[in-house]
Amino acid sequence: xxxxxxxxxxxxxxxxxxxxxxxxxxxxxxxxxxxxxxxxxxxxxxxxxxxxxxxxxxxxxxxxxxxxxxxxxxxxxxxxxxxxxxxxxxxxxxxxxxxxxxxxxxxxxxxxxxxxxxxxxxxxxxxxxxxxxxxxxxxxxxxxxxxxxxxxxxxxxxxxxxxxxxxxxxxxxxxxxxxxxxxxxxxxxxxxxxxxxxxxxxxxxxxxxxxxxxxxxxxxxxxxxxxxxxxxxxxxxxxxxxxxxxxxxxxxxxxxxxxxxxxxxxxxxxxxxxxxxxxxxxxxxxxxxxxxxxxxxxxxxxxxxxxxxxxxxxxxxxxxxxxxxxxxxxxxxxxxxxxxxxxxxxxxxxxxxxxxxxxxxxxxxx
Ligand SMILES: C[S@@+](CC[C@H](N)C(=O)[O-])C[C@H]1O[C@@H](n2cnc3c(N)ncnc32)[C@H](O)[C@@H]1O
Numbered sequence: 001x002x003x004x005x006x007x008x009x010x011x012x013x014x015x016x017x018x019x020x021x022x023x024x025x026x027x028x029x030x031x032x033x034x035x036x037x038x039x040x041x042x043x044x045x046x047x048x049x050x051x052x053x054x055x056x057x058x059x060x061x062x063x064x065x066x067x068x069x070x071x072x073x074x075x076x077x078x079x080x081x082x083x084x085x086x087x088x089x090x091x092x093x094x095x096x097x098x099x100x101x102x103x104x105x106x107x108x109x110x111x112x113x114x115x116x117x118x119x120x121x122x123x124x125x126x127x128x129x130x131x132x133x134x135x136x137x138x139x140x141x142x143x144x145x146x147x148x149x150x151x152x153x154x155x156x157x158x159x160x161x162x163x164x165x166x167x168x169x170x171x172x173x174x175x176x177x178x179x180x181x182x183x184x185x186x187x188x189x190x191x192x193x194x195x196x197x198x199x200x201x202x203x204x205x206x207x208x209x210x211x212x213x214x215x216x217x218x219x220x221x222x223x224x225x226x227x228x229x230x231x232x233x234x235x236x237x238x239x240x241x242x243x244x245x246x247x248x249x250x251x252x253x254x255x256x257x258x259x260x261x262x263x264x265x266x267x268x269x270x271x272x273x274x275x276x277x278x279x280x281x282x283x284x285x286x287x288x289x290x291x292x293x294x295x296x297x298x299x300x301x302x303x304x305x306x307x308x309x310x311x312x313x314x315x316x317x318x319x320x321x322x323x324x325x326x327x328x329x330x331x332x333x334x335x336x337x338x339x340x341x342x343x344x345x346x347x348x349x350x351x352x353x354x355x356x357x358x359x360x361x362x363x364x365x366x
Pocket of ligand 1: 209254
């Protein structure tokens with residue numbers, strides 16, 4: 001290392017310390033010292049490097065603000081933000097050079113630190129805050145299980161479709177992917193006729209639904225006999241079965257269901273489910289769904305996009321960003337279809353735009 005690079009390194013370190021100090025001093029305002037960079041700009045530094053450092057300063061400052069707001073670990077925040085800068089900006093490598101020099105141990109340590117903290121990123125928290133703000137008035141909306149029961153009792157089941165769902169029909173080949181005899185899971189199944197359609201094709205179906213009336217109607221309206229028995233593992237739950245068609249419908253709260261009851265599934269059809277659960281339960285829901293996915297599972301998810309400030313739901317608005325934040329870390333997500341689904345029904349809700357998206361979600365192979 002020559003003398004001039006050594007002094008440049010020292011200057012850069014001094015500048016970083018300054019950024020930390022100013023950030024900590026005033027975490028909620030933008031870096032007060034844009035002029036600081038120009039005033040002390042070292043003659044040999046490029047504009048790009050300065051811009052990067054400014055960016056880094058702002059990132060660290062945001063991390064500190066996040067720390068103050070959410071009690072996150074400041075070291076993780078800062079390092080993760082630096083990692084983000086690495087990813088976005090090739091020139092950040094020169095920064096690593098400055099901080100770790102040619103010391104291989106420090107470089108490896110740096111990399112491990114950045115990777116380890118990526119999972120508890122303040123960016124994740126920021127993204128989460130962004131999503132919550134996108135949900136508008138729906139973010140805190142809670143619908144009790146009893147309200148669903150009431151809807152069934154009063155026959156207010158406008159969500160039920162007498163025909164097989166178009167999006168399922170359109171995308172069934174992508175779900176099956178050449179497989180036969182697939183085990184399908186239907187969360188919040190209602191009395192969807194899609195279950196019979198798949199069973200008629202030789203697949204087996206497991207559904208979960210809170211309303212006993214819905215389950216009984218499903219079998220009766222489809223002229224199927226059924227047995228009913230308690231589920232010892234879930235107090236108060238019952239399972240209704242037609243063994244000939246291989247359909248088992250569990251009458252219980254979805255969150256009492258788990259992979260210890262029926263194992264994992266090769267396919268999931270999620271229509272009227274993620275969009276029906278309370279928006280505040282989406283993380284819990286996604287964790288359950290992921291735990292029910294076999295390695296070769298192909299999960300078809302139907303979501304709805306509209307302005308959540310114009311209608312209170314359900315169905316609730318689920319932005320694509322949230323689909324990615326819920327499933328993206330363990331699954332690959334492909335948007336298969338996006339259609340304008342606006343009809344008079346949604347116009348009566350006060351909407352002038354209503355889009356239906358269908359995603360194919362598959363576990364990442366590693
Ligand atoms: C919008 S409907 C959709 C039904 C079905 N997927 C369809 O496409 O027709 C939502 C259903 O979920 C049921 N439900 C709501 N919350 C539930 C929960 N936590 N556990 C089980 N079922 C639930 C309701 O009774 C209702 O039948």
